[in-house]
Amino acid sequence: MRKTPIIALIGPTAVGKTAMSLDLARALRAEIVSVDSRQVYRYMDVGTDKIGTEIRREIPHHLIDVVDPDEVFTASDFVEKAAGCIQRISARG
Numbered sequence: 070m071r072k073t074p075i076i077a078l079i080g081p082t083a084v085g086k087t088a089m090s091l092d093l094a095r096a097l098r099a100e101i102v103s104v105d106s107r108q109v110y111r112y113m114d115v116g117t118d119k120i121g122t123e124i125r126r127e128i129p130h131h132l133i134d135v136v137d138p139d140e141v142f143t144a145s146d147f148v149e150k151a152a153g154c155i156q157r158i159s160a161r162g
């Protein structure tokens with residue numbers, strides 16, 4: 070089975086990571102797994118700079134709007150969900 074490469078874009082806020090991720094995803098026909106600690110929550114759109122639904126239809130994004138703000142969501146929960154996303158993306162090639 071061919072391993073799917075994973076590219077991680079990391080850095081401080083407001084340096085252009087999102088724009089670069091979209092350019093890379095388009096060029097590589099890739100999907101994006103968000104690791105933003107706030108975008109995981111539904112209804113927290115103001116102040117989190119979530120990608121709009123139009124772009125999410127063009128480029129699949131994962132782990133955005135997956136839990137309600139009053140739910141406990143731990144780092145362990147994130148790792149489990151992220152691993153599942155990566156496995157499904159990899160299976161699709």
